[in-house]
Amino acid sequence: MAVTGIRSAFNSATSGLHAQLTGLNVTGHNIANVNTEGYSRQNVVLAASDPMRTVKFVFGTGVTEQAIRRTRDAFIDQQYRIQLSNLSMNQMLEADMEELQTIFNEPSETGLRYQLSAFFDGWQELANDPESEVTRYNIRESAKVLAESFQRVDEQMNIMGDNIDFELELKVKEMNDLGRKIADLNIKINTVESGGSQANDLRDERDRNLDSLANLADIVYAEGSNGQINVSAGGVTLVSGASSLPIEVETYQSAGELKVRLKTMGQKLEVTVNNGELKALAKVRNEIIPKYREALDSVAEALISEVNNIHKQGVGLKGSLNEIPHNNKFFSGTDASDIWISTAVENDVSAIAVAERVEVKDEYGNVTITGMAGNNKIGLQIGELKRSLVLNNHTASIPDSFNVIIGDLGIEANKYKDLALNQDSMLNQFRNIRESSSGVSLDEEFTNLIKYQRAYQASARVITTVSEMYETLVTMV
């Protein structure tokens, strides 16, 4: 009995040593990972080991490590990821609106607004001196600069769209990589956990991947009873157990425009993403950029048609062969991408019409078109287009409708800026809660170090004491 007692005392103490050492290990692991992104603190769960029954009483047999538990709140994670998708989307929209504003470059002395204003003012300058070639050269140059400005802004928006296409490809690839990683981790976690233990660090890694995925899109996920996580987005399953379904970007035609959408490779199921960076990119590409390009096109179209309508009714300076240039367009092209001056005007400034057209009939009924050198009514009319309410059911002038675009740009940019700011605060709250629950506190770990060290020392003391007692017994004999 006594030997049994000593042995069991030893065993108890040894189990103590073992358990406290495990505790120390886990503490050490936590401390080592204090700066690891997405690490959930772990702690060892100790329990008194199964007692031994004797005739007289029930003996405790020491301590066992039941599990190494990971502190992680899955509910908080879910909330966090929803907010993260929101924030990522709005931050990306904010950044893209900033880029759009830079393209338009207003208010400034060099933007389209100024070019438009100077162009119309230039026609009055021309009307002050229609007989001269110099003023005609000036208006032609001014018109060229204006046309170039339109083309440049349109082109830059086009390029921005191309860049987004490229970025979309990269993000989609990132999403596919993450999907595959999660599928791999599903397998690994399953393997480890079917052996009975918790795959804590692997789960942390899977959670990190899920966070990255939430950045990209509004994912829906759930953990199955086998510990595997299935992920879907836009109603399409992307990760199921060990397999992951990659997606790709597809361009398609819609109302004469090229748009983008996401489809699964293979089955070509459409994946509708409503949040996250992918949503932001698709929105900018499919809605926002086309909207502003169309608005700019409207201004250019109005400019071209209104100026041409008046210009065609006028006549230029007497040309060679006593023929007077008439019925010419001033602008060529149809919208902001191809607006330019007409060939007639490009070749000869005399073709610029400032004077009213005069028809002279001779005695045979032949009509000659001519005009008076000092007449400037057509020139004044074109100049007045700056103020004429020709758009929007006679409520807006051409410069007005351009200003509206700039106003809309500012308002929309502010919208995403404010949303992003608010989302940031919200996300912070959830991040803090998550941190608070799962994060490592060095103060705590240091305390644990002391705790386990003391307990270890105490158990070791038990062993030396029991050893001495055994010694006494032996020497006695």
Add this chain to the structure above:
Amino acid sequence: MRITDSFRTRSVIEQLNTGRERVTDLQEKLATGKRINRPSDDPLGATTSLRLRSLLESNKQFEDNIIDSISHLETTETALNDVHTILLDIKDIATRGANDATIDRDDLASNVDLLLDNMIEVGNTKFQGKYIFGGTKTLTKPYQLNKNERNFPTGDPIVNNYGNMEYVQRQLNENTIIDLNTPGSTIFDKEAQGGVNTFNIINDLRVALESDNSENIRNSIDKLSSALDQSLKAFTEVGLKKQIAIFNQDRFSAQNINVKTKLSSIEDTDFGEAFIQFKTEENALNSALSAGARVISPSLGDYLR
């Protein structure tokens, strides 16, 4: 709530970032001198600013138009002054011719002839290379002596008008377009509109002097008075146009000051206010840096043996 180490560091960094963002924003406003550096800084202000800038540019153009118009009108006034002077001279000759029996009428006749040429020259006055009395036919010499009529009189006008009665226009402001020029026939050959033909009157006097026709010489004095009245009337109308132009010029001067003030209040950084804000934010940032440093460092480990 558990405060973890990563929470502490992240907290400090976020607060610093917020501080730095505010400082950077103020710094931009100070450096550019503009409150609105992109439409999102103040969308409503941005659109107002665009509108006002265009308005200022329009006004500048109108002011240029006005200056050009005033020059043109003054040239017209000078020409009309010359018409007046020449007519007075001719009237004087007529008076002498009528009253003085001893005077050499042939001599007077050749004077009148020269003065007719002068009058024709005035009728062909140019402004910046364009004839001002030719209507919109600004590149065609409006008045030419009809040599056939001079040598073989048939009753046709002595001077032909190759111009027209159309108007060259100038836009002085949004709503005001004036007819800038005075067509020559308002001054010289106005017989179709109930006036007199100045050239014919002068020529008739020459003929009367050469042919010693005392009655016609006397008659021409009255006719010359009519011609003088006619030119005076034209002169008055030019004066009225000039007044309109100057009035608009003054209005723009006043309006531009208002517009520029308004534009500045919308666009420009209030330097005093911005600098104070900048200093405040800078101080806040420094405090955050200092406090942050204190918060991050210590942990229990510093105190354990």
